[in-house]
Amino acid sequence: MAYREAGKIKFDEIIKGVCEDAGAQIESPSKIMGNRIISIIAPLKKS
Secondary structure, three states, X not given: OOHHXXXXXXXXXXXHHHHHHHOEEXXXXXXXXXXXXXXXXXXXXXX
């Protein structure tokens, strides 16, 4: 497994933890673009 894929797995774990703690949702799954990993996160809508 290359470092990029290992980093993406770690990034996804961190983002899931942040979303659970902060009450957010992932709007766009993570993508590797060059040497960056990008994901769109938004707060949950409050009723």
